[in-house]
Amino acid sequence: MKGANYIDGRWVDGAVPFDTVNPSDLDEIVGHYSKVGEAEVREAMAAARRAQPAWGAFNMQARADILHKVADLIKSRAQDIGLLLSREEGKTLPEGVGEALRAAQCFQYAAGDVVRAQGEWYNSMRDGFNVLVTREPVGVVAAITPWNFPIALPSWKVAGALAFGNSVVLKPSSFVPGCAVMLAQILEEAGVPAGVFNLVMGDGRATGNVMIDEADALTFTGGTATGRTVLTRAAETMTKCQLELGGKNALVVLDDADLDLAVDIASNGAWIQTGQRCTGTERLIVTRGIHDAFVERMAKVAAGYRVGHALDADTQIGPVANAPQFNENLQFVVDARAEGAEVAAGGGAVEGRTRGLFMAPTLLVGTKPEWRCNQHESFGPIASVVMVEDLDEAIHAANACEYKLSSGIATTSLKNAERFRKASQAGMVTVNAPTAGLEYHVPLGGRAPSGYGARETGASTAEFFTESKTSYINHGAI
Ligand code: NAD
Secondary structure, rough: EEOEEEOOOOOOOOOOOOOOOOEEEEEEEEEEEEEOOOHHHHHHHHHHHHHHHHHHOOOOOHHHHHHHHHHHHHHHHHHHHHHHHHHHHHOOHHHHHHHHHHHHHHHHHHHHHHHHOOOEEOOOOOOEEEEEEEEEEOOOEEEEEOOOOOOOHHHHHHHHHHHHHOOEEEEEEOOOOOHHHHHHHHHHHHHOOOOEEEEEEHHHHHHHHHHHHHHHHEEOOOOOHHHHHHHHHHHHHEEEEEEOOEEEEEEEEOOOHHHHHHHHHHHHHHHHHOOOOOOOOOEEEEEHHHHHHHHHHHHHHHHHHHHOOOOOOOOOOOOOOOOHHHHHHHHHHHHHHHHOOEEOOOEEOOOOOOOOOOOEEEEOOOOOOOOOHHOOOOOEEEEEEEOOOOOHOOOOOOOOHOEEEEEEEEHHHHHHHHHHHHHHHEEEEEEOOOOOOOOOOOOOOOEHHHHHHHHOOOOHHHHHHHEEEEEEEEEEOO
């Protein structure tokens, strides 16, 4: 794969070349790319500024048709995109292809948004007046994305922004820019006019600062620490912000849970996709009566996974996506042990047939809610178990963490489920389902510091990607 930046309809090589490596096989280079400097990022922002008014006024049907075409092209190339994703990020091939198909669905949904966009009409208290509330594009959107969903995440941001008549400059994570390059190729092929969509690869802070300063709105997904930095920067220019940030999601398992189901959803949430989902389960809060049976079953499931090269047909859990994250994960377990956690499964690296970043699905037990391992996001295949006495203590433990993204409960009691759903401070709650695994037609996001500003996807898309205008019309007495 050789991928360039895409600025004002032109493919541009930057001055600083960089390569990506396959986390399943560190001896394999996957892509050759180049980073642009601040001047080129400014050029991309200026191109987006010039192109936006015409795109905002673009014929509604024509804009929807283009987004449908993007969806069709992504679908027709889902295998290629999924393969590149697997090689660059480390998801298994079915997960990679599945993510590509999700990206196509996001564009399909956005195409519908173009023609669904609505306003409101009010009677006025003043005789002879009407009041209209309409939505207009917010303008130039800066989109900054992390490495864990290299095609779906840029797609739902770009699709939503374009649907509502905005222009976009996208900066993907330098660990996984390949899918963003493929997306840019598809947008060009589908007929998105020059300057309406731009792709820049660059260092986070330098590139990000120019984007934040020059944009009307920033849609950012990444870690909470980075989120705080970008929010501080955005305050200077009062750039509208939507931040989707870290999580430390808790699944409560009550004595009355269906044990098979509880183990199924807990293991899915904790370890599938190598635990690299912002909504993945990192804390398992389990009542005393079911604790031992649950831990025993979870340890067995963890030990039974086939961890390995993302492209091997029998692999269930691919590698950790990059070396810094891999080292952080291993250190996380060391630190957890030091504070008293016992390792019931996994805990370290796994040998593979290639030189990859393979880590065993890990289960920590005997932990306390206030320990670092239950407060600090690990973002890997690691879950820690906290034993509690009852639902009250479980609710308290689940909420006793600064992150507030997703949470869940396994119970056969409707009453317990409803109590938890209401008491949870997370932005998303699941009942008898994994804390991860979201749909594109409903809002996604958490409360601060897991999120800030309007939620993403579904009906929230319009809230973030438009500005509302209230108009008083004096048509005179009729
Ligand atoms: P990260 O914060 O390190 O980087 C995210 C993006 O920000 C990258 O493109 C990076 O280059 C850029 N960046 C870095 N410094 C910047 C700066 N000063 N200004 C502007 N941009 C800057 O995150 P990551 O390691 O790529 O991703 C993992 C994190 O993302 C985890 O914390 C995870 O929970 C979070 N995440 C959250 C959601 C959600 O919806 N809440 C979804 C996916 C991932």
